[in-house]
Amino acid sequence: MVLQILSTQPNPTITWEALPADFVLPDDPVENIQQPTLAAALTDALGAAGLIRPDMLIGSNFGLVATINRKIAVKAPDWFYVPHVHPIAEGIIRRSYTPHLEGDPVAVVMEFLSDEDGGELSVRSTPPYGKIYYYEQILQVPTYVTYDPYTPSLEVRCLQEGRYQIQTADEHGRVWIPELQLFLGMWTGERLQQTTTWLRWWNAAGELLLWSAEQAEQERQRAEQEHQRAEMLAARLLDLGVDPAQLT
Template sequence: MTQSLNPTAVPPAFPDHTQLPDSDGTFVKNFLAHPQSILLTDSLETTLQALHPDGQYAIGQDCGIYWRETDPPERGAEAPDWFYVPNVPPLFDGEIRRSYVLWREYIVPLIAIEFASGNGSEERDNTPLSRLPEGGNQKPGKFWVYEQIIRIPYYAIYTIKTSELEVYNWVNTRYRRLEPNDRGHYPIDLMGVELGIWEGSYQNQTQRWLRWWDNQGNLLLTGSERATLERQRADREQQQKERLAAYLRSQGIDPDLI
């Protein structure tokens, strides 16, 4: 017997971050990815506080951005190594986000960054959904999804082996590859910062790292770097006071009486 349809029945709601997988079961591909993500987030803290005094922003690190309902669900998601979304609450309905679900949020990330362990071909893959076989488990290219579906304004690819950085800006429905400025940095105008490569030591690794600079070319420091500078400044001031006190005593003057 054919089951009758109820025209007033409400269709099931689209799933949210609590109902979708928060991992695709793959390993992190290199030891650089985790500290690199922390470095980007930590050094951007004061800038984000100035941009969002109300605290309304979210940072994702290797978290899924769900853009389409699929079976299995992971086929409808991409997980940038690092991304920033302005003007959204840090929690969703009072809960820590397990992923970022576009049909629940409606605000797209402003920038996504990928750390390419290989030659970057996966991150540049522009294969559209229309070229994939029906019923298969293949996913469209990451580049195509960011450009044509999510439309993230800035997309950066950092190829770790070669220390090559590519930055794209979404203009007139397409990604346009940006040229670096005179400092070798890429301005991210909507954030008032620049993205570039810095060579140094972080978390016991001396590498070429992605870092932020302000639009005047000043390196944005991590909390630890700011604390170190403060200690050095305090030490210099203390040394100056001690030298002055020693000089005064050599002249027969008690510095404590001044």
């Protein structure tokens, strides 16, 4: 399915300019408490797998900036990924990101669907720009993910010949994200004492990328198993009349 954006508007003039220091970025509240935890879980798994480099930019509810027809436009997606950004001066806090000017184009954007009518799926080509239009035609983000936590359902759109096309999931319900070389899919379970359906990553071999807490628990269980083996061995040696302490 290819989303067709029909517009009588002339092609916009897009430039990549530094955001003025006094520009007031949007500070809209998130739609529900689940959105930040969904985004944090995605980033946590990448970090736990050692897949985040210092020159990457991964964020959520963070302004992505373009200048369209000499007017600044900003969208703050729920989660996004940029492969490489230019370093900033020490002591400076990055408050937004302008592609091309500050580093690579944005590679992946995710939006978690809200109760707002068509916000994340809007193709509006005039201000305020719809999100599909902004990511597809302005930023030209290669992969746009929308996730409805209420259903739940996942859609992945990839840019093909200038238009987004919805990708087909594999037999496991996962979709390949080429920019990250990972599969993305849904997983129901508990994290931070919250049971819901999460978005999770799998590698090319189909192995789930663990969250940091899962890795820590896995290490704890492994250490406990080693301790139990050691105690069993010591008990067997004692049964044989051998003092384990004399073997060390």
